[in-house]
Amino acid sequence: MTAQILDGKATAAAIKSDLTARVAALKEKGVTPGLGTILVGDDPGSQKYVVGKHRDCAQVGIASIQRELPATATQEEIEAVVRELNEDPACTGYIVQLPLPRGIDENRILELMDPAKDADGLHPMNLGRLVLNEPAPLPCTPNGVLTLLRQHGVEIKGAEVVVVGRGVTIGRPMPLLLTRRSENATVTQCHTGTRDLASHLRRADIIVAAAGSAHLVRPEDVKPGAAVLDVGVSRNAEGKIVGDVHPGVAEVAGWISPNPGGVGPMTRAQLLVNVVEAAERSVG
Numbered sequence: 277m278t279a280q281i282l283d284g285k286a287t288a289a290a291i292k293s294d295l296t297a298r299v300a301a302l303k304e305k306g307v308t309p310g311l312g313t314i315l316v317g318d319d320p321g322s323q324k325y326v327v328g329k330h331r332d333c334a335q336v337g338i339a340s341i342q343r344e345l346p347a348t349a350t351q352e353e354i355e356a357v358v359r360e361l362n363e364d365p366a367c368t369g370y371i372v373q374l375p376l377p378r379g380i381d382e383n384r385i386l387e388l389m390d391p392a393k394d395a396d397g398l399h400p401m402n403l404g405r406l407v408l409n410e411p412a413p414l415p416c417t418p419n420g421v422l423t424l425l426r427q428h429g430v431e432i433k434g435a436e437v438v439v440v441g442r443g444v445t446i447g448r449p450m451p452l453l454l455t456r457r458s459e460n461a462t463v464t465q466c467h468t469g470t471r472d473l474a475s476h477l478r479r480a481d482i483i484v485a486a487a488g489s490a491h492l493v494r495p496e497d498v499k500p501g502a503a504v505l506d507v508g509v510s511r512n513a514e515g516k517i518v519g520d521v522h523p524g525v526a527e528v529a530g531w532i533s534p535n536p537g538g539v540g541p542m543t544r545a546q547l548l549v550n551v552v553e554a555a556e557r558s559v560g
């Protein structure tokens with residue numbers, strides 16, 4: 277038996293269609309949501325993601341504001357663009373595409389953002405609000421993972437979830453979302469310091485693989501019927517996306533998110549959700 281698909285493409289399309297109506301309602305009240313992106317450098321992967329984000333905006337009626345800086349941009353030059361978008365009334369939410377080039381202090385850039393315009397949910401104030409159980413824009417990828425599970429009826433309450441990875445965009449916030457009372461999962465966080473990853477994976481009802489290590493999760497380490505979310509993105513020699521989950525896992529798991537076509541499109545959809553929600557808050 278092969279796993280059922282956690283279809284991120286289809287779920288993202290449904291979210292976008294709901295957002296299209298909400299954007300139209302906002303425009304009738306005189307508010308046009310606008311998503312800004314700040315892209316530094318010429319990494320082809322990052323450029324492609326940013327193009328995707330603006331294509332999504334066009335589909336739902338959100339205005340696009342694009343700022344690009346060369347890989348040689350200084351800390352001060354990037355900060356100037358952050359200040360500009362903080363002040364720009366047409367930009368109701370924005371992201372700074374990560375990672376930034378070596379030598380740039382990423383955390384200082386994130387702290388400089390207006391937390392009310394933080395579309396990624398990565399500003400320290402918004403991450404702090406999440407820790408304190410206060411309403412905040414939620415980090416897009418972890419929120420996309422949850423939405424994907426809910427949409428396909430995968431039980432989160434009481435589930436043993438193993439999160440692999442501790443990066444700022446996924447690994448660290450993911451357990452915070454999963455352990456809220458509304459989700460009530462039990463979470464084990466694994467990382468490069470974990471002594472026996474396989475022993476943890478084998479117990480998991482849900483695996484969120486976000487280590488960025490190609491084919492890290494192998495079929496023999498997955499409990500039959502488990503839900504496996506492949507969040508990792510590496511590229512092979514031909515430039516093709518290789519996930520954190522070995523293709524053989526599809527023969528063991530109950531649910532699997534394809535990569536591409538799984539969590540990636542969900543991340544983009546949740547970004548739009550954050551932009552629209554911020555605009556809705558601004559009209560009360």
Ligand SMILES: Nc1nc(=O)c2c([nH]1)NC[C@@H]1CN(c3ccc(C(=O)N[C@@H](CCC(=O)O)C(=O)O)cc3)C=[N+]21
Nearest residue numbers: 324325371372373374375396536537538540541543544
């Ligand atoms: N501040 C910030 N926020 C981010 O959300 C952020 C970031 N920085 N830096 C990089 C990562 C990566 N990321 C992806 C988003 C969508 C796809 C996506 O839609 N992928 C398609 C395939 C695209 C392709 O073929 O390359 C898919 O999975 O089907 C992938 C990756 C967001 N990130």
